[in-house]
Amino acid sequence: MIAGTAYSRRAGGSAPRHLRRLPVPQTTDWADVQVVGIPRALLFYRFGVLWTAFFESIGRTVVVSDPTDKAIADEGDRLSVDECCLASKVFVGHVESLVGRCDAVFVPCYPTSDHRSGFCTKFQSATDMVRNTFRDDKLRVISCEVQNARKAKDVRRAFCDMAVRMGVTPKDARTAFKAAWDAQRAHDEALASAQERTLRRLVDERRAADAAAAAGDDAVVRPLGILVVAHPYISHDPYLSGAVIDSLEEMGATVVYADAMDHERAYKKSFEFSGTMPWLINRELIGSILLAQDRIDGIVLISAFPCGPDSMTDDAIMRCIQGTPILNLMIDAQSGTAGVETRVESFVDILRFQQKGGYVHE
Ligand code: SF4
The missing domain is CATH 3.40.50.11900 (Rossmann fold)
Incomplete structure (x- = not known):
């Protein structure tokens, strides 16, 4: 709707390129992808629960790369240009470790549609970077373009479009997305609650230590x-x-x-x-x-x-x-x-x- 309303009235009549609605996929060219590889790196640590739950909910098998080790880091370093950050080099090493272990690797694209909640350019270019780096290995890459990661409907549209290309009906894709979105939210809420408990405990222990010190206990250790x-x-x-x-x-x-x-x-x-x-x-x-x-x-x-x-x-x-x-x-x-x-x-x-x-x- 963005492209059709606010931006259609601009001089020139069209939305900025990054805000244009992507066409709904007409093909099912990824329908044969049964085993999806996910690199244990970059935004996997932020959205990995959603990604994994979504693919599993549409009946796919997910293979997550092994935890980072020296071999993965060294391989990523070898395959990357020097200017890349360590995190993206490690990501490339994880992709390499999935070659031969899956039908396609999932590398989403997170462009910056909101200039107060965007992502580093590495997340915009990751899909192209992987396709280019591994072109000789004929590594298949499946992807989706999430315009605004904070908006559930933007994320849903990206994942549901991808699922249609994988041969899933739109209705099943939406059901799978809801389960995945809820799983990620529950995971994030559990982490945040655990953090709050830890911070509250620190405050309580600090008070207790201060009280003990005030009472003359020289051996007390503050947290x-x-x-x-x-x-x-x-x-x-x-x-x-x-x-x-x-x-x-x-x-x-x-x-x-x-x-x-x-x-x-x-x-x-x-x-x-x-x-x-x-x-x-x-x-x-x-x-x-x-x-x-x-x-x-x-x-x-x-x-x-x-x-x-x-x-x-x-x-x-x-x-x-x-x-x-x-x-x-x-x-x-x-x-x-x-x-x-x-x-x-x-x-x-x-x-x-x-x-x-x-x-x-x-
Ligand atoms: S350059 Fe981008 S991908 Fe690399 S560590 Fe910084 S934010 Fe992350």
């Missing part, structure tokens, strides 16, 4: 809550950031994740920080910082080199988030997480020292 701020495909991929999380936990910190907070609340909150930031996930991460800031002791930012969106937002976070110590870590294909343990240990030591009245004096 240390650390918010890990990173794209979900970084913070929840053990190969990429496991060393950071392990170090934090080994030092007794309680780790909470910015990407697991309530997405809608975090998105809305982010407008207190910036009215113009274009990236959905970065918005949610920043909104989560604002929602959790008074209940945590420190923030660990983790970025994949050379991430364009993070290079801007990390700088803004470092400058604008006041009163909460921040450790900024960059991981790349060469050094990986080498050396991060030392930096994490130093950071935690400093936070503990501050808790005892160390460097910060009112």
